[in-house]
């Protein structure tokens with residue numbers, strides 16, 4: 001009994017620790033600038049309203065800009081927020097989709113086809129991720145510049161694929177290896193070539209791992225900061241993290257506005273997680289527990 | 292339509308040679324059983340015939356066509372796996388129809404073939420289920436159905452019955468035998484179970500260490516084992532193999548060291564024309580219609596199977612008669628069969 005009580009207590013504490021900042025983000029996004037900075041703080045919004053969000057979605061609109069006193073100070077880059085949200089979505093979806101194409105085919109080849117040098121291929125792919133990102137920034141910048149891709153969505157998509165594909169290959173390989181080899185054999189005997197085996201055996205039986213890979217690729221590109229900072233220079237290609245970070249470096253920081261932007265930034269990943277939640281738990285542990 | 296010829300077929304995994312220069316000619320319409328202990332290379336051989344494993348050296352012919360490098364889906368063989376290997380995300384009907392779907396057979400024809408196979412294998416009420424909703428025997432029948440629906444000319448089976456319980460195994464055995472008669476296809480059947488091999492096979496290839504030890508009819512393998520390995524692998528209880536203690540047939544050159552083999556059932560009451568041996572009964576195990584016993588001779592102990600009306604009792608003396616013509620003689624050094 002005491003044991004269960006302790007367990008409940010510590011669980012509650014842990015949840016508070018993890019969820020606290022998010023709750024505060026939500027609460028403060030519904031408050032006025034003056035209410036946020038009040039001491040003692042308002043845990044719940046005294047006059048909840050969507051004014052911060054209204055300001056974000058109309059930041060490009062000059063008439064509303066005059067009313068900025070109501071919502072607090074609009075940061076100078078506020079008008080870039082919506083375009084960057086769109087950029088982030090575009091980059092994330094492209095990376096997720098292309099990642100799946102590349103890692104699915106690569107993982108199939110490495111896990112299923114017995115070709116010379118398959119071990120070496122796997123280790124080479126994984127070894128690229130041992131190097132810390134910061135060490136790659138300058139060489140990558142030069143490559144992207146010479147390709148003429150600086151300040152384009154393409155630069156980010158290519159870079160994020162290079163970051164995410166090795167991991168997703170690894171996730172998929174360990175999942176594929178858990179699929180009984182006899183199913184592959186049966187499929188080949190029944191008349192499938194390699195594409196058929198991929199489509200009829202490995203694809204349908206690895207949905208959890210595929211969803212995990214998709215989520216991982218999307219979230220990585222959604223959150224990525226360092227490469228985006230270096231490779232993009234204006235609103236044509238800048239993503240949400242860059243723009244939101246810019247708000248804080250502004251002359252005066254508008255917390256209400258930053259928090260509202262933060263809520264918008266976490267919304268797509270949360271929606272994605274809810275959409276795929278029945279696959280996620282099994283996907284993230286897939287391969288990890290199978291002997 | 293489909294004779295299968297293996298010429299010097301070899302499979303190496305790195306340093307390990309799983310199958311060593313195998314020569315085997317399987318006749319069209321034959322029921323060939325590959326028999327041997329676990330790890331002797333049966334599955335590897337079958338997979339090479341199917342195209343699931345690359346052949347390291349040698350040639351594989353279907354009739355006169357060289358298929359050594361042909362991928363499995365171009366070989367037109369059907370296969371049944373020990374693990375059943377049913378697609379878990381497909382229903383029974385979809386599993387069985389899958390090979391036809393891949394071949395773009397018209398739907399009406401698929402439906403007709405499916406109904407026929409389901410009827411034959413008594414699967415009709417199960418067509419809508421998924422594999423995890425089936426018992427082991429039902430799964431095995433679905434796996435058979437998926438194989439026969441294509442009317443293949445070559446049928447490969449890798450220990451298809453070893454996951455079933457004993458009763459089911461017997462009924463599946465006769466089902467497979469009936470299938471062979473009705474399909475008139477070439478069957479290659481892998482098993483480590485000698486009883487299965489003896490009942491099903493037209494011919495048996497006994498394998499050990501990646502090498503065929505003997506290729507013959509079930510009778511030939513049992514009556515004239517080529518070496519001591521084959522002699523002791525078939526027969527239950529095992530053949531008695533003794534360097535001394537059993538009478539040497541008259542034709543064996545004096546002084547040559549030999550191993551003499553006696554099948555447990557090759558004994559009778561002493562009578563004219565038989566060699567008589569006497570000993571003490573040590574252990575008696577009734578087997579229903581027969582009795583298994585251990586008989587201690589002066590120089591050795593024999594395991595014997597005798598009719599139950601012998602009414603032997605432990606501790607008693609017993610005299611038996613042995614027909615010298617039924618003794619198996621092997622060279623003591625090479626362990627190969629010697630014949631007069």
Ligand SMILES: Nc1ncnc2c1ncn2[C@@H]1O[C@H](COP(=O)(O)OP(=O)(O)O)[C@@H](O)[C@H]1O
Nearest residue numbers: 304307308309328329330331332333334335336
């Ligand atoms: N993929 C593999 N890699 C390495 N060795 C293998 C592989 N598959 C089988 N072997 C080896 O080849 C030999 C024959 O195996 P197998 O054909 O499966 O035997 P069986 O089916 O008669 O039990 C065994 O010694 C086994 O360890």
Ligand SMILES: [Mg+2]
Nearest residue numbers: 330333334335
């Ligand atoms: Mg095997």
